[in-house]
Amino acid sequence: ASAPQDRSALGFPAGFRWGTATAAYQIEGAAREDGRGPSIWDTFSRTPGKVHNGDTGDIAADHYHRMPQDVALMKKLGVTDYRFSIAWPRIQPTGRGPALTKGLDFYRRLADELLDAGIRPVATLYHWDLPQELEDAGGWPRRETADRFAEYAAVTAEALGDRVTTWTTLNEPWCAAFLGYAEGVHAPGRTDPAAALRAAHHLNLAHGSATRALRAALSPSAEISLTLNLHAVRPLTGSEADLDAVRRIDALGNRVFLDPVFHGRLPDDLVADTAGLTDWSFVRDGDLGVISAPVDSLGINYYAPTVVAAGSHEAPSPWPGAGRHVRFVPLSGPRTAMDWPVDADGLFELLVRLRDELPGTALLVTENGAAYDDYADPEGDVHDPQRVAYLHAHLAAVHRALAAGADVRGYFVWSLLDNFEWAYGYGKRFGIVHVDFASQRRTLKDSARWYAEAAARNAVPPLD
Numbered sequence: 001a002s003a004p005q006d007r008s009a010l011g012f013p014a015g016f017r018w019g020t021a022t023a024a025y026q027i028e029g030a031a032r033e034d035g036r037g038p039s040i041w042d043t044f045s046r047t048p049g050k051v052h053n054g055d056t057g058d059i060a061a062d063h064y065h066r067m068p069q070d071v072a073l074m075k076k077l078g079v080t081d082y083r084f085s086i087a088w089p090r091i092q093p094t095g096r097g098p099a100l101t102k103g104l105d106f107y108r109r110l111a112d113e114l115l116d117a118g119i120r121p122v123a124t125l126y127h128w129d130l131p132q133e134l135e136d137a138g139g140w141p142r143r144e145t146a147d148r149f150a151e152y153a154a155v156t157a158e159a160l161g162d163r164v165t166t167w168t169t170l171n172e173p174w175c176a177a178f179l180g181y182a183e184g185v186h187a188p189g190r191t192d193p194a195a196a197l198r199a200a201h202h203l204n205l206a207h208g209s210a211t212r213a214l215r216a217a218l219s220p221s222a223e224i225s226l227t228l229n230l231h232a233v234r235p236l237t238g239s240e241a242d243l244d245a246v247r248r249i250d251a252l253g254n255r256v257f258l259d260p261v262f263h264g265r266l267p268d269d270l271v272a273d274t275a276g277l278t279d280w281s282f283v284r285d286g287d288l289g290v291i292s293a294p295v296d297s298l299g300i301n302y303y304a305p306t307v308v309a310a311g312s313h314e315a316p317s318p319w320p321g322a323g324r325h326v327r328f329v330p331l332s333g334p335r336t337a338m339d340w341p342v343d344a345d346g347l348f349e350l351l352v353r354l355r356d357e358l359p360g361t362a363l364l365v366t367e368n369g370a371a372y373d374d375y376a377d378p379e380g381d382v383h384d385p386q387r388v389a390y391l392h393a394h395l396a397a398v399h400r401a402l403a404a405g406a407d408v409r410g411y412f413v414w415s416l417l418d419n420f421e422w423a424y425g426y427g428k429r430f431g432i433v434h435v436d437f438a439s440q441r442r443t444l445k446d447s448a449r450w451y452a453e454a455a456a457r458n459a460v461p462p463l464d
């Protein structure tokens, strides 16, 4: 279902940002160094049965000790931007109080290395590593966590704002709230749908309060953003019942964040659909005004579309209140090693929707990529033709969206390095750079060379 194969290169607008992305817990390791406190992912991954193979992020890709080498790799690839996350428990080990100099120093050095290499640092403040003490005090379902986040944002931006001018508050609050507190497959592993809805609101509030703090701490030209994993939801058929299933998943997967942040309102249908779980009285007067503080761009993470029909699915589920109304329909066709379908049209659909719904908002594809089983030839070169094809198809979809008038400013491949893939541990590899986790040796995959060519030409090269 994709456009006919274009044999020539697809040119992108001048200044298009070609980035790579990572997250602190997935690559840094050094979990007990320089005063870093425990996060909910340390606790979760060390709990037997939660993560594939008992893997943890204790060592991960050892990026904390190999950061200059990893930046040198990106310089070699010629990327313009690097999206990384800051580990909150390196800055405030308990989620409160003064910032640790050693923690800030690591990210200062990272930013300096990037700037020296001509790469723009794009810092995400929260990619899921909540300080454990804040979870013990109630976690995201508790309102105070949003206040703590705004303080963390302020101290971090004050320390790094001279070097880092592009900031993202949260990565994928949907995952933090619904995989973490409703389905329980991510930290902290709770299965309480009502708590997950509270978490979603407090993540929105955290985003808004942090945006306010960032504006106060940063120069007026700083770029402030939020990254959402928006769902490209499609109905199985055009029936009214299937369209209602789409509406429900769109509310719980997309509008629960888009409407408060961009329109200062809660979706009425979401409130109605979840009435059996909560009355939403945790939303206080003024909250929606805080949450809708203007942002400079929206980050979208896209992997695969979602097809739904009227029906039901079992608990625990990440979809509070939708269990008796929605059935998830597996898409046929090729799949990645995650068993996620490959369908670049979903990315096009999302970008065109945002073109229409959020005119004037710059868009960034802050994550896109695929896990595949790579293979090394006798010379040790790592080949990943399926990843190259995946990236090609999705960048072609971005190109089509640009031609259709979507204001897409950049694309960040997930991920620079093979890393700790959350509940899947080290079993799934998303990197364009292979990591041998025994030796910590990095090897460019074919996809890295292909992506470097795209960045160099500012165009997507044809597949051969």
Ligand code: GBH
Binding pocket: 023, 026, 171, 172, 175, 229, 301, 303, 304, 305, 306, 339, 340, 341, 367, 414, 421, 422, 430
């Ligand atoms: C991102 O989350 C994370 O930000 C990143 O840290 C992570 O490593 C990366 O993706 C890869 O997983 O079953 O076909 O409906 C991704 C969130 C939510 C995307 C579940 C895929 C299911 C696809 N994911 N979703 S499907």
